[in-house]
Amino acid sequence: MTANTYAERSKLSRIVRRIPVWIVITVLLIVVVYPLFWLLTGSLKTQSEFLNNPTWALPEDWFNFDNYIEAWTVGNLGTYFRNSILAVFPSLFFTIVLGVAAGFALEVMVWKGRGTVLLLFLAGIMIPGQMILLPLFTIYFRAGLTNSLWPLIITYTVMGLPLTVFMMATYFRSVPREIFEASTLDGASIYRTFISIGFPMVRNAIFTVALVQFFFIWNDLLIALTFTTRDDLRTIQVGLLNFTGQFGQIQYGPTFAAISINVVATLLLYLFLNQRVMKGMTAGAVKG
Missing domain, CATH: 1.20.5 (Single alpha-helices involved in coiled-coils or other helix-helix interfaces)
Structure with missing residues (x-):
């Protein structure tokens, strides 16, 4: 051969x-x-194309964006999109800031009872969210918060904290202790160590946790449907339910356009943060 x-x-x-x-x-x-x-x-098809052509048929006009305009204006998608942003990003801010600080305190700082506190946060992950909706609604109603987005922001923050604290404690565990000890020996306070040393070293992990929480909040339907009583306060997931007309009639084109806007927005965000998310997912698995 x-x-x-x-x-x-x-x-x-x-x-x-x-x-x-x-x-x-x-x-x-x-x-x-x-x-x-x-x-x-x-999302580019007309209603007649949905009714008369096969489902796998391509649109006759590839530049027909009337469905997007109708979904954004007539379907009030712009308002729902704005409400989702106003509910998501404040919730993410509070969840990440509190979760990172708690993870640092539970894993890096040495104090009595920190193991018990971490177990309490883990117990919060095991509580089904459906069980607390009725008590929370009663509390928000008596506090006069039902006609605002604050019930969503508070609920998303509280429900996202247990997982965030657990994940951030895991990521801080992978950071060598010698780094924090050297910072302390150089005279840095615990706050300075957290801001200048701890926070930057888990930056990619923070992006990962933030993205996980973002998809949870953005795609939520049950909580938003429970705590929003007015149409001008509904988020995008609840607003998509309004595209079903009387007697179950559906305007397929605007509905597909609204769903496309929702999907593409989250997909672009993931593609933008993809590299940081990949680094963050492996950060907590390796002991530095």
């Missing part, structure tokens, strides 16, 4: 071994990408 023949057979063998991998990747792409493609193309 010549060298060329052996090289060709070796190359052919590698190609054959890769065929199952390619098949699996192709199937996954179809399963993941096709629904998104179907959603985006459906």
